[in-house]
Amino acid sequence: MSIPLLSLIVFVPVAGAAVLVFMRSDDAVRWTALGFGIVDLALCIVMLAGFDTTTHEMQFVESRPWVAALGITYALGVDGISALFLFLTALLGLISVLASWVAIDRKVKEFMVSLLVMQALMLGVFCALDLFLFYVFWEAMLIPMYLIIGVWGGEGRVYAAFKFFLYTLAGSILFLIGVIVLYFQGGETFDILALTAQDLPFGVQSWLFFAFLVAFAVKVPMVPVHTWLPDAHVQAPTAGSIILAGVLLKMGAYGFLRFSLPMLPEASLYYSTLMLLLSALAIVYGGLLALAQDDLKKLVAYSSISHMGFVTLGIFALNLRGLEGSILQMFNHGITTGALFLFVGLIYERTHTRSIANYGGLMKAAPIYTAFLALFTLSSMALPGTNAFVGELLVLSGGFAANLAAGTAAVVGALLSAAYLLGMYGKVALGPPSVSAKHKIHDVNGREMAAILPLAIFVLWVGLYPRPFLGIIDASVRNLLVQVHGEGIGE
Amino acid sequence: MTAVALLQWVLASVPEIIVVTGACILLIVGELVRKGRDELLLWASVAIVLLAAVATLMLAGEIRPAYAGMFISDSFAVFFKLVFYLATVLTFFLSRKYAEIEGIGRSEYYVLLLFALLGMMIMASAIDLLSIYVGLELMVLCTYVLTGFLRKERRSNEAALKYVILGAVSTAIFLYGVSLIYGLTGTTQLDRMAEAVSGGPLDPALLLAVVFIVAGLVFKIGAVPFHMWVPDVYEGAPTTITAFMSVAPKAAGFAVILRVFLNPLVEASNAWIIVAAIAVATMALGSFVALVQDNFKRLLAYSSIAHAGFAIFGVVAGGQDGIASVMLYLLIYAFMNLGIFGAVIMMRNGDFSGEVIDDYAGFAKFHPGLALLMLLYLFSLAGIPPTAGFFAKFYVLVALVERGFVALAVIAALLSVIAAYFYIRIVMVIYMREPERTFDPALTPLVRATLAFTAVGTIGIGLFPAWFLRLVQQAAFGG
Numbered sequence: 006m007s008i009p010l011l012s013l014i015v016f017v018p019v020a021g022a023a024v025l026v027f028m029r030s031d032d033a034v035r036w037t038a039l040g041f042g043i044v045d046l047a048l049c050i051v052m053l054a055g056f057d058t059t060t061h062e063m064q065f066v067e068s069r070p071w072v073a074a075l076g077i078t079y080a081l082g083v084d085g086i087s088a089l090f091l092f093l094t095a096l097l098g099l100i101s102v103l104a105s106w107v108a109i110d111r112k113v114k115e116f117m118v119s120l121l122v123m124q125a126l127m128l129g130v131f132c133a134l135d136l137f138l139f140y141v142f143w144e145a146m147l148i149p150m151y152l153i154i155g156v157w158g159g160e161g162r163v164y165a166a167f168k169f170f171l172y173t174l175a176g177s178i179l180f181l182i183g184v185i186v187l188y189f190q191g192g193e194t195f196d197i198l199a200l201t202a203q204d205l206p207f208g209v210q211s212w213l214f215f216a217f218l219v220a221f222a223v224k225v226p227m228v229p230v231h232t233w234l235p236d237a238h239v240q241a242p243t244a245g246s247i248i249l250a251g252v253l254l255k256m257g258a259y260g261f262l263r264f265s266l267p268m269l270p271e272a273s274l275y276y277s278t279l280m281l282l283l284s285a286l287a288i289v290y291g292g293l294l295a296l297a298q299d300d301l302k303k304l305v306a307y308s309s310i311s312h313m314g315f316v317t318l319g320i321f322a323l324n325l326r327g328l329e330g331s332i333l334q335m336f337n338h339g340i341t342t343g344a345l346f347l348f349v350g351l352i353y354e355r356t357h358t359r360s361i362a363n364y365g366g367l368m369k370a371a372p373i374y375t376a377f378l379a380l381f382t383l384s385s386m387a388l389p390g391t392n393a394f395v396g397e398l399l400v401l402s403g404g405f406a407a408n409l410a411a412g413t414a415a416v417v418g419a420l421l422s423a424a425y426l427l428g429m430y431g432k433v434a435l436g437p438p439s440v441s442a443k444h445k446i447h448d449v450n451g452r453e454m455a456a457i458l459p460l461a462i463f464v465l466w467v468g469l470y471p472r473p474f475l476g477i478i479d480a481s482v483r484n485l486l487v488q489v490h491g492e493g494i495g496e
Numbered sequence: 497m498t499a500v501a502l503l504q505w506v507l508a509s510v511p512e513i514i515v516v517t518g519a520c521i522l523l524i525v526g527e528l529v530r531k532g533r534d535e536l537l538l539w540a541s542v543a544i545v546l547l548a549a550v551a552t553l554m555l556a557g558e559i560r561p562a563y564a565g566m567f568i569s570d571s572f573a574v575f576f577k578l579v580f581y582l583a584t585v586l587t588f589f590l591s592r593k594y595a596e597i598e599g600i601g602r603s604e605y606y607v608l609l610l611f612a613l614l615g616m617m618i619m620a621s622a623i624d625l626l627s628i629y630v631g632l633e634l635m636v637l638c639t640y641v642l643t644g645f646l647r648k649e650r651r652s653n654e655a656a657l658k659y660v661i662l663g664a665v666s667t668a669i670f671l672y673g674v675s676l677i678y679g680l681t682g683t684t685q686l687d688r689m690a691e692a693v694s695g696g697p698l699d700p701a702l703l704l705a706v707v708f709i710v711a712g713l714v715f716k717i718g719a720v721p722f723h724m725w726v727p728d729v730y731e732g733a734p735t736t737i738t739a740f741m742s743v744a745p746k747a748a749g750f751a752v753i754l755r756v757f758l759n760p761l762v763e764a765s766n767a768w769i770i771v772a773a774i775a776v777a778t779m780a781l782g783s784f785v786a787l788v789q790d791n792f793k794r795l796l797a798y799s800s801i802a803h804a805g806f807a808i809f810g811v812v813a814g815g816q817d818g819i820a821s822v823m824l825y826l827l828i829y830a831f832m833n834l835g836i837f838g839a840v841i842m843m844r845n846g847d848f849s850g851e852v853i854d855d856y857a858g859f860a861k862f863h864p865g866l867a868l869l870m871l872l873y874l875f876s877l878a879g880i881p882p883t884a885g886f887f888a889k890f891y892v893l894v895a896l897v898e899r900g901f902v903a904l905a906v907i908a909a910l911l912s913v914i915a916a917y918f919y920i921r922i923v924m925v926i927y928m929r930e931p932e933r934t935f936d937p938a939l940t941p942l943v944r945a946t947l948a949f950t951a952v953g954t955i956g957i958g959l960f961p962a963w964f965l966r967l968v969q970q971a972a973f974g975g
Contacts, residue, residue: 144886145881175910
């Protein structure tokens with residue numbers, strides 16, 4: 006590959022941020038950010054078009070020495086597990102720009118710069134084939150995200166930003182120690198593929214598993230280290246919530262898939278029951294918490310905890326359906342929850358309240374809005390025909406195969422999600438128009454439609470014809486299973 | 497003693513000779529410089545340092561022992577001298593406007609800084625406890641005076657007095673340790689001392705001597721339990737001097753510590769357990785106490801204690817990577833700490849002291865560029881990638897894990913999370929508060945140059961650490 010496609014994908018947003026720094030007019034800033042977002046998404050589509058679904062090998066690989074003395078390389082590559090996330094990140098990045106078009110009215114330039122830098126770092130995380138490089142991308146995200154929550158957030162933004170920052174830093178610093186231990190155990194290299202090929206003693210694997218678990222569990226987030234998430238989500242601006250829910254949470258799960266499972270297979274198998282139970286706990290507990298929320302954003306935030314529980318459940322089911330389901334479900338969750346946060350943001354811009362009790366009868370005032378809200382609510386509930394149905398079904402079937410109790414808990418969680426989502430939708434969209442909704446609410450405009458439509462398309466596309474998406478991940482997941490279980494035990 | 501050998505000795509110490517000659521000339525000629533032409537002093541001082549730097553670079557690459565085992569010019573010394581030059585020149589740059597505002601820009605100020613530089617250079621090159629002592633005293637005597645340079649301010653006087661008294665005690669302890677060593681081994685040279693103890697169980701008196709020497713040195717880098725002077729002195733001293741002291745003399749202290757700890761005597765004494773305890777205590781104290789500081793200079797004082805603690809972890813790790821990691825840490829710390837101090841110094845203008853953290857509220861609104869620079873330094877101090885501060889910490893952790901000190905690495909890492917809190921709190925004040933005032937930073941071209949240079953270093957070493965890593969590894973392995 007003569008053109009370093011992945012480097013382009015990662016650094017186009019950085020270039021965009023650099024260009025923005027020299028701009029003065031807010032409108033020019035918005036359009037330029039949008040332009041760079043579109044270019045980046047186009048590059049991701051080019052990447053997917055050239056993606057070979059028949060192999061589990063890394064593709065579009067680039068590698069050059071970075072810090073030779075410590076065996077650190079600048080190495081990028083994608084396989085079936087990461088390819089979808091690159092696309093998702095670029096898509097949600099673009100939608101975040103659209104979502105902040107009028108919602109962010111001060112320090113627009115700084116906001117767009119943060120957003121673009123954030124996007125570049127997230128893309129970097131999914132491409133990195135070197136642990137050190139991965140960690141740099143992973144940790145550097147704290148800076149723009151801290152600013153996005155802390156500067157442009159709501160009332161309690163400072164507290165939420167601190168909490169987010171410290172939780173994540175504390176989690177990932179142990180991961181860093183784990184990485185360094187792995188470096189010495191695995192023959193002084195940070196090369197992810199070389200480390201994957203190592204066979205570490207079980208004792209080392211156990212320690213590393215828990216060091217990694219802390220970092221990834223905070224990011225996912227898994228109960229009991231989830232408490233930063235509601236704060237961060239509620240206080241973050243809409244774009245921040247979309248990025249957080251859509252991409253950031255996926256990184257924890259991606260970490261399990263990229264590091265814990267292939268590098269520490271024995272420990273992953275050994276502790277899989279523990280992980281399944283933690284996942285089941287997150288599914289039910291997150292669902293119960295969501296049931297009790299009056300704040301729209303909090304409701305979606307807690308539902309995220311529950312839905313990410315499905316993802317980790319699928320991962321640690323450690324079978325084909327579970328893994329494929331959970332990767333697909335991550336993609337779905339990014340689309341659907343991103344859309345739900347977008348919808349909360351849209352209505353908040355109009356009414357300046359997020360309390361469900363203040364809403365009612367929105368269907369009359371904003372029929373298009375409520376129609377799409379229905380679509381995404383149903384998708385979040387995993388109704389057949391929508392994207393999450395496919396993912397959740399696979400996860401459940403994998404989960405039941407692995408652990409009956411965890412599978413049962415997941416079913417309970419699915420029922421809970423129907424309860425809180427339908428309850429929310431009923432109160433907001435149906436019924437008599439509420440008192441506070443009496444001021445004129447405009448329906449969605451063209452720009453907002455541009456943000457909604459692509460998400461809606463993916464909801465239905467994955468729901469009705471998931472094969473191309475499963476095709477992308479299939480080969481890599483099969484290979485991952487071989488790495489975990491050894492040859493021959495694929496199913 | 498032939499003339500050629502003598503010439504060799506002189507040659508090895510040409511940089512020191514340049515600085516001492518230049519400083520003496522400046523001391524005399526400086527009085528003749530008329531008021532209002534102070535920039536002449538500045539440029540003359542910078543020229544002296546640059547000349548010394550050129551001489552140092554020309555000596556690099558060869559090991560030159562001199563003065564009968566008292567002094568050596570090796571790559572280790574060269575590296576540290578370059579760090580000192582960097583810190584000193586940047587301090588000169590930052591001082592120009594600040595000294596004018598505070599009314600301290602007389603020739604003594606520059607001359608004392610040059611003599612302090614000389615002391616540090618001797619420390620870096622010294623391989624005998626006595627020459628170490630001479631360099632150490634020359635350096636601290638100058639910094640005592642510089643600390644009290646704001647003669648009309650009680651805070652400054654108090655700080656200087658505290659510093660002198662505590663410094664004298666620590667010097668005495670150090671000297672007592674040296675005398676014990678001499679009594680037991682009959683030498684004060686580092687390598688001959690090592691020969692005297694090789695083989696056989698260690699004399700408990702020697703252990704005592706080592707403890708005394710360690711205690712004396714620990715004072716200079718402001719580590720627990722000899723850290724009490726740091727906050728008061730850092731707060732009371734002119735900010736430029738604080739910036740200087742937090743970087744250069746601290747690096748000099750570490751140079752000596754590394755030299756002494758390279759010594760088998762200390763390795764034989766299991767002193768690393770003491771040092772590990774010191775590292776943990778220092779970092780914990782610096783990090784926790786910094787959490788509650790309202791004064792920017794005091795906060796940076798505790799932050800510098802915490803950073804010293806982290807660097808001591810590198811000393812604990814020992815070995816070549818351990819030494820190299822400390823050196824890299826000090827280099828990177830010089831960039832980011834001079835950067836953040838540059839920002840604080842720049843704020844001192846008119847009636848505005850810029851010392852209270854809350855005074856920075858909303859700074860980002862009026863000066864987005866400067867705020868971004870402060871953000872960069874602060875995140876680097878907190879150790880967040882891709883800044884250089886992260887790589888510094890990373891390499892220390894690598895050295896620790898390499899030696900099997902995983903538990904220590906975990907402690908160091910967790911403490912640095914606590915330290916991160918107070919750095920990002922400043923970022924919060926700068927970015928997330930509404931401004932209560934307008935700002936008028938004293939942005940002279942020299943301050944701008946300093947900020948730009950340190951910023952380039954802070955981000956540059958973070959993104960391209962390979963070259964710097966090779967530099968410190970060569971300096972550590974080759975010396």
